[in-house]
Structure formats: C-alpha cells, structure tokens
Amino acid sequence: MLYFSLASKAYARNLQYRGAHMLHNVxxxxxxYLYACIWIGIGQDRPLGEYGVHGMIGYIAFTQASLWIxxxxxxxxxxxxxxxxxxxxxxxMRPVHLFVHLMCREWGQIAYQxxxxxxxxxxxxxxxxxxxxxxxVTTLLxxxxxxxxxxxxxxxxxxxxxxxxxxxxxxxxxxxxNHALINLLAGFFIPVEWLPxxxxxxxxLSPYPYLLYVPTRIYLGFEDASRLLGSLxxxxxxxxxxxxxxxxxxxxxxxxxx
Amino acid sequence: xxxxxxxxxxxxxxxSSIRSGMQYKMNFLLGMLLAxxxxxxxxxxxxxxxxxxxxxxxxxxxxVGYLFAVMTLSKALYRSFANDVHHLExxxxxxxxxxxxxxxxxxxxxxxxxNFRMMPGELLQGGFILTWAxxxxxxxxxxxxxxxxxxxxxxxxxxxxxxxxxxTTATAGFWLTRINELQTLTEDASxxxxxxxxVLYPVWLRSILLVVIPVGFVNYxxxxxILRGELGAWVLLGIVLVAxxxxxxxxxxxxxxxxxxxxxxS
Numbered sequence: 001m002l003y004f005s006l007a008s009k010a011y012a013r014n015l016q017y018r019g020a021h022m023l024h025n026v027x028x029x030x031x032x033y034l035y036a037c038i039w040i041g042i043g044q045d046r047p048l049g050e051y052g053v054h055g056m057i058g059y060i061a062f063t064q065a066s067l068w069i070x071x072x073x074x075x076x077x078x079x080x081x082x083x084x085x086x087x088x089x090x091x092x093m094r095p096v097h098l099f100v101h102l103m104c105r106e107w108g109q110i111a112y113q114x115x116x117x118x119x120x121x122x123x124x125x126x127x128x129x130x131x132x133x134x135x136x137v138t139t140l141l142x143x144x145x146x147x148x149x150x151x152x153x154x155x156x157x158x159x160x161x162x163x164x165x166x167x168x169x170x171x172x173x174x175x176x177x178n179h180a181l182i183n184l185l186a187g188f189f190i191p192v193e194w195l196p197x198x199x200x201x202x203x204x205l206s207p208y209p210y211l212l213y214v215p216t217r218i219y220l221g222f223e224d225a226s227r228l229l230g231s232l233x234x235x236x237x238x239x240x241x242x243x244x245x246x247x248x249x250x251x252x253x254x255x256x257x258x
Numbered sequence: 259x260x261x262x263x264x265x266x267x268x269x270x271x272x273x274s275s276i277r278s279g280m281q282y283k284m285n286f287l288l289g290m291l292l293a294x295x296x297x298x299x300x301x302x303x304x305x306x307x308x309x310x311x312x313x314x315x316x317x318x319x320x321x322v323g324y325l326f327a328v329m330t331l332s333k334a335l336y337r338s339f340a341n342d343v344h345h346l347e348x349x350x351x352x353x354x355x356x357x358x359x360x361x362x363x364x365x366x367x368x369x370x371x372x373n374f375r376m377m378p379g380e381l382l383q384g385g386f387i388l389t390w391a392x393x394x395x396x397x398x399x400x401x402x403x404x405x406x407x408x409x410x411x412x413x414x415x416x417x418x419x420x421x422x423x424x425x426t427t428a429t430a431g432f433w434l435t436r437i438n439e440l441q442t443l444t445e446d447a448s449x450x451x452x453x454x455x456x457v458l459y460p461v462w463l464r465s466i467l468l469v470v471i472p473v474g475f476v477n478y479x480x481x482x483x484i485l486r487g488e489l490g491a492w493v494l495l496g497i498v499l500v501a502x503x504x505x506x507x508x509x510x511x512x513x514x515x516x517x518x519x520x521x522x523x524s
Contacts, residue, residue, distance in 0.1 A: 020439055027442035034451050034459070041315045041458040042307065170285045173292040180299035189303055194310055199302075 010108030032064030061125035068117040070150035076162025146215030149231035156238035187213030271371030294379030323391035328477040330384035332416030346428040416476035422504035429515035
C-alpha cells in the first residue's frame with residue numbers, strides 16, 4: 001500500500017502542470033516530426049530496408065512517444081538534489097529501502113508521462129501520418145510489456161547515475177551522456193541493425209536496445225515474445241546492480257548543506 | 259564608462275566565474291569529458307545515416323557536416339558567453355534576479371557573466387567536423403580558401419542570431435515566468451532542425467525557421483552561397499544585417515521586459 005501511495009502521489013503532483021505539459025508535447029511531437037521528415041527525404045530515392053518510408057515514419061513515431069517512458073526519467077531519480085540539500089541522510093534512515101522508495105515514486109512519474117505525454121503524442125502522429133495500429137491485441141500487450149521493462153531499466157540506470165552524485169555532488173552530465181547513448185544505441189533515430197557492425201556489438205552488449213528498439217520492433221510486428229527474455233535478463237542484472245550500489249552508498253554518505 | 263570599461267568588467271567577472279566552477283575539480287573535469295562524448299554521439303547519429311544512404315535531397319555528407327559544425331560552433335559561442343540568459347527561468351522562479359538588480363552593472367551583463375562555461379568539447383568537435391568538411395569540399399574543388407574567412411564570419415553572425423533568439427525567449431519569462439517549454443521550441447527544436455538542410459521540411463516549417471525563428475540564417479542560408487554559389491555575395495551582407503536587426507530588436511524587447519519585471523519567490 002505504501003508503495004502504491006508513493007507512486008500515486010508522484011502522479012498527482014504532476015497533474016497540477018497538465019497545461020504546461022501539453023505545450024511541451026507540441027515541442028516533443030515536433031522533434032519526432034523533424035526526424036520523420038529526414039527519413040522521408042532519405043527514403044525518396046531509395047528503399048529503407050524492411051521498413052519502407054511509411055514503416056520508418058511509424059518507427060520514429062513510436063520511439064519518440066516511448067521516449068517519455070524510457071528516456072525522460074527524472075535525472076538521477078532526484079538523488080543529486082537530495083545529496084546537495086542533505087536530505088539523502090534522512091532518506092537512508094527511512095524504514096523503506098532507498099531503491100524501492102525512489103523506484104515507486106518514479107513509477108508514478110512514468111505512469112503520468114505515459115498517459116499525458118506518450119499517448120497524446122502518438123495519437124497525434126497516428127492522425128498526421130495516417131499510421132495504422134496493430135491488428136492483434138497480443139502485439140499491443142507484448143509491446144506494453146516491453147515498455148514496462150524499458151521503464152524499469154531506465155529507473156535502474158538513473159538510480160545508478162544518481163548514486164554517483166554522492167561522490168561528485170552532480171550527475172547531470174552523466175544523465176545527458178546517458179541520453180546521448182539512448183539516441184545512438186537504443187535505436188531512437190537509427191534502427192540498431194543499420195549501425196556499423198562494431199557499434200551494433202557495443203549496443204547489444206548493453207541494455208540500451210531494450211529501452212526503445214525492442215519494444216518498437218515488437219509493436220511493429222517484426223519481433224515475437226522471445227525478445228522479451230533479453231529484457232527480463234537485463235532487469236534482473238540491473239536490480240542486482242542497484243542493490244549493490246545502495247550497499248556502497250550507505251557507507252559513503254556525507255551530509256552536505258544545512 | 260565606455261565600452262572598454264564594460265568589456266573589461268565582463269572579462270573580470272567571467273574569470274571569477276571560471277575559477278568558481280573549477281573549485282569542484284572532479285565535477286569540472288568529468289563535465290568537460292562527457293560534453294565531448296555527448297557531442298561525438300550526436301554527430302555519429304547523423305554521420306552513420308549519411309554514410310549508409312549517401313546524399314539527402316542533393317546535400318552531400320560534407321555539406322551536412324558543414325551545417326552541423328557551423329550550428330555547433332555558433333551555439334557554443336552563444337552559450338559560452340551568455341549561458342545564464344538561457345537559464346533565466348531559474349532566476350525568475352527563485353527570485354534571484356532581485357540580487358542581480360542590486361549590482362552596479364546592467365542586469366544583462368551580470369546575467370551573461372554568471373556560470374561562464376567554456377565549451378571545449380563542443381569547440382573541438384565542431385572545429386574537427388568543420389575542418390574535415392571544408393577540406394573534403396576543397397579537395398573536390400567545390401569551394402576555395404575564401405570559404406574559410408566567410409565561415410568564420412557566419413559562425414559569429416550565427417552566434418549573434420542565436421543570442422537574439424535566446425534573449426527574446428528569456429524576455430517572454432517576464433510575463434510567463436516559466437519558459438522551459440517555450441525554449442524547447444524556439445531553441446532546442448529549431449536548432450536541431452537546421453542541422454539538416456531545410457529542403458527536407460515542408461514549406462510551412464521552412465518558413466517558420468526562416469521568418470518566425472530566424473535560425474535558418476545561422477547556417478543554411480549562408481551555406482547556399484558559401485558552398486553552392488547560389489544566390490550571390492550579397493547574402494553575406496544580408497546575414498550581417500539580419501543579425502544586427504535581430505540583436506537590436508531583442509535588446510529593445512529585453513529593456514521593455516525588464517521594466518515589467520515583478521519579483522516572485524521567497
């Protein structure tokens with residue numbers, strides 16, 4: 001119940017800013033539109049692999065909308081902020097595990113972003129580009145499962161990014177680096193199979209493809225449920241990493257601010 | 259108090275800003291390294307696509323590299339010298355602008371000298387891509403050495419135009435208080451858009467990027483003349499004029515906005 005309240009409070013807090021967020025959606029949708037225009041331009045004189053121009057537009061539309069689930073997670077889950085204010089010492093004293101506490105809060109944030117950002121942006125693309133929705137419900141459900149795993153992976157990654165703030169007091173650079181890597185390795189703009197071979201290897205050795213590429217491919221009907229196994233393995237590995245990091249953080253904490 | 263006095267003061271303030279940033283050594287070094295990494299990842303995204311598919315609507319890899327590099331360098335110049343103009347929202351919501359108002363220097367100057375950021379990552383990456391693109395096009399006989407001084411001029415005027423756009427957006431903050439969302443449109447999205455040739459976009463979007471947010475004049479319009487010999491040499495003069503008009507208008511607007519400032523925060 002506690003976990004649910006943490007998530008629902010984060011969701012409710014965001015509801016206050018719905019208006020501003022809708023304006024932001026316009027900008028976010030515009031980004032996807034730009035990328036789609038680029039692929040339309042490239043696809044004018046040549047075929048775009050198994051996707052085709054229309055398929056590529058569908059691809060970009062889905063990754064752009066999914067970015068609000070697995071890309072734009074709170075910077076370091078708010079840890080850098082609480083390190084600077086000293087709040088982190090209180091957070092570590094709570095009778096809830098730090099990782100679980102922050103994770104639940106972030107789930108509320110992601111749930112809000114899914115409802116008020118991903119869905120409206122994607123619907124806008126469906127109208128503007130006349131995209132077709134999946135024919136089978138199972139495809140949709142599998143894609144949602146892939147996105148849920150992506151959201152969890154993103155939470156774990158941001159937890160680890162946030163934890164570095166205990167050493168550097170700042171982690172926004174790592175956050176942006178992570179974002180740049182999502183753009184490049186997660187198949188945000190370029191499907192992973194079109195990367196140079198060495199970069200493909202790097203990408204598949206990391207959890208990045210499971211953030212956007214895998215859910216998108218499942219949604220577009222190019223992959224089946226077996227891909228989700230990879231997501232599951234990474235979720236387990238990242239959970240272990242987060243628990244390990246928490247153990248180190250407990251010994252490292254220094255109270256700043258006042 | 260002439261212009262030399264203000265310039266001197268500006269550089270003194272910038273020097274102290276750099277020194278305060280360097281107090282957090284680990285963070286300073288990490289920030290520098292990661293900024294370079296981010297830039298490389300961003301360019302790889304474009305380079306991989308063009309390398310795989312060749313030209314986009316008649317624009318070669320070198321030409322797109324040129325557009326990308328000029329935008330990166332102009333932006334680095336603008337953000338180095340006027341970083342906190344982009345972050346005015348923080349001052350407005352926290353009430354910190356009041357502090358700047360009490361200083362014996364113009365608010366804009368005080369704002370510009372806060373949190374000065376050298377952007378070595380961006381400068382290195384932009385400089386490298388620019389050299390590579392210019393060299394490639396010279397080898398192919400597409401351009402001559404005269405393109406080099408022209409490019410320097412364009413990077414400078416581009417920085418002025420970006421500054422004017424940034425300042426105008428910031429000025430909107432005097433009425434709106436929160437401007438992050440607006441900045442995503444006028445700065446982030448539009449700057450991303452013109453890293454690619456404008457011919458990719460439909461006419462309505464192209465017009466917006468040239469008229470409403472004149473970001474197309476930073477790299478696309480000048481490159482039509484410098485790289486492709488289209489239009490004519492008057493374009494360069496025109497760009498200087500556009501930059502001057504944008505700067506003048508944004509400064510006027512800023513002064514007007516300042517007169518409407520009401521403090522917030524605690």
